[in-house]
Amino acid sequence: MGLLSLLIALPIGGGLLVLASSRGMKAGGFRADRWLALLASLATFVASLPLWTGFDRTTWHMQFVERQPWVPTFNVEYFLGVDGFSMPLILLTTFLTPLVIIAGWETVKLRPAQYFAAFLILEGLMIGVFAALDAFLFYVFWEAMLIPMFVIIGVWGGERRIYATVKFFLYTFLGSVLMLVALIYLYLQADSYSILDFHSLPLSLAEQVWIFLALLVAFAVKVPMWPVHTWLPDAHVEAPTGGSVILAAILLKVGGYGFIRFSLPVTPDAAGLLAPLMIALSLVAVVYIGLVALVQQDLKKLIAYSSVAHMGFVTLGIFLAWGILSRTGELPGVAMGITGGMVQMVSHGFVSGALFLCVGVLYDRMHTREIAAYGGVANTMPRFAAFMVLFAMANSGLPGTSGFVGEFLVILASYQASFWYAFLAATTLVLGAAYTLWMVKRVVFGPVTNERVAALRDLNAREFLVLGLVAAAVMLLGLWPAPLVDVLSASVDNLASHIIQSKL
């Protein structure tokens, strides 16, 4: 079995084992399920490290490739491989899943075995999405992800969880089925489901536009882009802490990844034609959703809207390419935009995940997400406050944190396309700082506002470990982003030179 297959099979197998182990377990006895879950997720993380160490940074070609016929009648293959785009996202997944399991260690009371198993199965499926190079296989993983997520939000979510999870499922399902139609169309043209064959497939402009739009629905819902973002605040608010973390940190990334893997290389001319629309939608997300985030009363909703705004940066960076080309004709600018988008995705994975973990810490103690219910938390939870402030700074793009790198690259690239793009994009530095720091001010600082806050206990060792690990990642990526950029560069350059060649 290849490494990527192992990374997919290990968490899924572990998840099934956790489910099986929960039978006949006594309350209060030794809880084998959570140890098993932790073991499986850690084993997956360790197993994923060779992806980083053994990765050849000089080539854009797929690595760790596994290729076997799956459904020979239809040329469907079990075809896995990673390049600079997918490898960091797989590592992000394997890094965050153990943290999510530790975060749910004591706090999940209802059917914990099923909770852990759902996350492990979800992890395997997400790795499958990033590793699949056969469009059919990609779709299978893509859709299958919905099932554990549907259950996670629905079973362990908040009061309006059923509304939220059904909305989440139907939104994303609608996007996906249209993508399926587009993928089948591409298969009929290419006589293969290999994504690499799709990349080199000549298509007329009309075909490209239709395919682009069908894919757009699928990916835009996942990112989510304005105006199809409305499922996200509901899903986030109602999801359990772990669900919010995975949703924000990884599930949103499959949308941006989809643009990079499918929309740009398969339909470059349509993407160029519709790039102004995409940029407009991204800027609306950045500015308008930033304003919406400002007025939120609910901690999770605020972070959810901030996610939408930050993901706007990702799509902005990806679709800047044609603006830059028409003004300067320079490839490095294009590459900078795409690199910025990718770095922003990884960084947002850490930062939003961390913020949701922070909210989880507070929620476990106070059982409310209302900002107004807090105030002066720093007095009773100083260590927690330090983390919270760090992550808030990262969220508002402070230099030295990971949030800065991606935003800076994208703003720099957008300046090459148009001053106004850069102007509007840069408002996020103001807005982001405003809504994040204002939230921190109201929650963390000031005098202790009520007795419940006064009674708060600071982080225990488990929570400290989880937040500490994410904080280290945020700082590392902010101070020394070069390794990540190195990994990306060959793939980014190749994509940039691929998309400037018209398929017409």
Next chain:
Amino acid sequence: MNGNVMGFLGACLPEIVVGAGICVVLMAGVFVKDGRHLLYLLAMSCLVAAAWVTGSGDPAATVLMPGGAFIQDPLTRFLKLFVFAVVALVFVYSRAYIGERKLAAAEFYALSLFALLGILVMISSASFLVMYLGLETLSLALYAMVAFERDSPVGAEAAMKYFVLGAIASGCLLYGVSLLYGVTGSILFSDIAAALQPGAAGQAGALVGLAFVLVGIAFKFGAVPFHMWVPDVYQGAPTCVSLFVATAPEVAAFALTLRILVDALTPIDMDWQLVLSVLAILSLGIGNLVAIMQKNIKRMLAYSTIAHVGFILLGFLAVQGGGLQAALYYTIIYVLMAAGAFGVVLFLAADGVDADQLDDFRGLNRRSPWFALMMLIVMFSMIGVPPFAGFYAKWWILSALLESGQAMLATAAVIFSVIGAFYYLRIVHLMYFDEGAGQPSVSAPMDFRVMLSVNALALLGLGLFPAGLLELCARVLG
């Protein structure tokens, strides 16, 4: 002469075995007191014997009976073997239910086998007359099965509706056949196809005949607007009969449509495709939308069947793109899913009370996590989410539609399946997200549990390793 007789017997040996089995079961029912288990064993061994004679012999051979009215080829063998398996599954699921309710076991098994005989004859038919004989054998047996609980007013009403509407549909079909016979001078499918070649005389008469034949087909499938009987029959019949009605006859409906529309009426396919596309889209729309409103699981599954039928019909519109193979695959997967869903409904029925309300599913995950998981698999498979087999069925139909250039129909189909996702999700939400209170705990015999698990896990297995069945379907219809 001797060869002819042997050929004759060889071609319809499975039907002869089933016919003999019916006689044995009926006799045993009369003479053996309280022979519930014996009857079950007799019916099952009849199925095994029939499957054995179907499966033995050259799998690739095509035998046409003298006169050309009855055919045995790889497709018929495949369909028959599948139907035997499905009926066996129905018997396993129904055994405890019949016992608990003290239903007349001999009659249930005998009528099921009668219906099976009708299905077998329909599958093998190569002429309208044989097709009609099979159809009527099947229908009469089903009418009686629906009214199985004689004292139940709902059951009697359902059976009456089914009978009256079914008789009208059969009449329409027969009238259409007589018109086609008048135009072409033959009731053999192959002769009709030859006589209807473009430019032949009497096309107008054939079109009128076609219209009536289509009514018959749409009724058997339960396609909108001839679907009115489906929800009433599913709801009114005892659950074990609903299970039967929802599964095996769908295979017969597929065979009926394939034989008539493709074998006999391909020369005028431009005319029936338009009608069929309207029927398909209406079925998808009405089936999925009305299912949302249902509170009774059997009724909901009835509308879900109607929606699935819409998908199967779409396959017949994409013949050039391999739509027939896709429709065959869809039919098989649908039957497995319906069997699983009704299996769970039977599984929940306890102490003589049917668990046919959606609310009966509340908190199933707490009462029986394993079978809640099985139902979850069936539901997500019905939605068409990978990695379950239902996805491949939808995907193949869409693929065939796109290959024959029907992008609009494909898009409409996927949009309706998103709408359809809602009511399947509701079952999952009731089982997993609600705690429920007061529902009885569930219990069922071991063979039932095992077969239900196999049934649901087959949907997962066929999704993870789809190549075998996909290729088989492509080959038997190739």
